[in-house]
Amino acid sequence: MGFHTFDPERAEKLDDESRYRWCSIEELLSILSPEPDDELADLGSGTGFYTDPIAERVAKVHAVDVQPEMHDMYEEKGIPENVRPVTAEVADLPFGDGALDGVFSTMTYHEFSGEDSMAEISRILRPGGRVVIVDWDRNGPGEGGSVPEERHELGHAVSALGSAGLTVDHAVSRTETFVCRARKLR
Ligand SMILES: C[S@@+](CC[C@H](N)C(=O)[O-])C[C@H]1O[C@@H](n2cnc3c(N)ncnc32)[C@H](O)[C@@H]1O
Structure with missing residues (x-):
């Protein structure tokens, strides 16, 4: 398995609004630029903390998480009608070729x-x-989220996306987190 599970006992921490310090909804929206007809996937959706505000602006979001317990918690909170929980690993996604507008x-x-x-x-x-x-950025001070030794640098993501045939058009490293966006040109 190429992932660590997230302790469901700690899942309520994922709904702590102080997390917007690291990535606000406004920022995520501005970088993702969701369109009303979009069908998207949130990879590692957890309790749906960031899934919900995106789902308000698109046709459909597939909330992908490897742990069914996280979907159970999302269900308890209330999953929007246009969000479909999908239990899967990112390394084996149950979608067809070219099926989605974005992730x-x-x-x-x-x-x-x-x-x-x-x-x-x-x-x-x-x-x-x-x-x-x-x-989380490996070079960050380690104030939030995973421990620095489990993190990657921005360059890791930029390189991985490029190697997968995607074109990176936005990549920024901040104090504690990094953000990058890539497109599939063809
Ligand atoms: C730190 S939580 C973040 C959840 C959510 N993205 C958020 O920011 O609130 C990571 C989530 O990703 C899920 N996860 C970890 N590795 C995964 C993988 N390889 N495929 C799918 N989900 C994964 C975990 O089960 C957990 O719910």
Whole structure:
């Protein structure tokens, strides 16, 4: 397994609004630029903390998480009608080739960053589709989220996306997190 599970006992921490310090909804929206007809996937969706605000602006979001317990918690909170929980690993996504307009992932890239996962992301995107990744930065002070030794640098994500045939058009490293966006040109 190429991932660590997230302790469901700690899952309520994922719904702590102070997390917007690391990535606000406004920022995620501005980078993802969701369109009303979009069908997207949130990779490592957890309790749906970032899934919900995106789902308000698109036709459909597939909330992908490897742990069914996380979907159970999301169900308890209330899953929007246009969100479909999908229990799967990013390295083996149950979507057809070119099926989605975009994918996004918050604070989970370090869990699925292998070649298999990146190839899957590229495979399921339609031409012109985009991927947005926000995650903990290895060079950050380690104040939030995973411990520094489990993290990657921005360059790791940029390189992995490029190797999967995607074109990176936005990549920024901040104090504690990095964000990057790539597109599938064809
Ligand atoms: C740190 S939580 C972040 C959840 C959510 N993205 C957020 O920011 O609130 C990471 C989530 O990713 C899931 N996960 C970890 N590795 C995964 C993988 N390889 N494929 C799918 N889900 C994964 C975990 O089960 C957990 O729910």
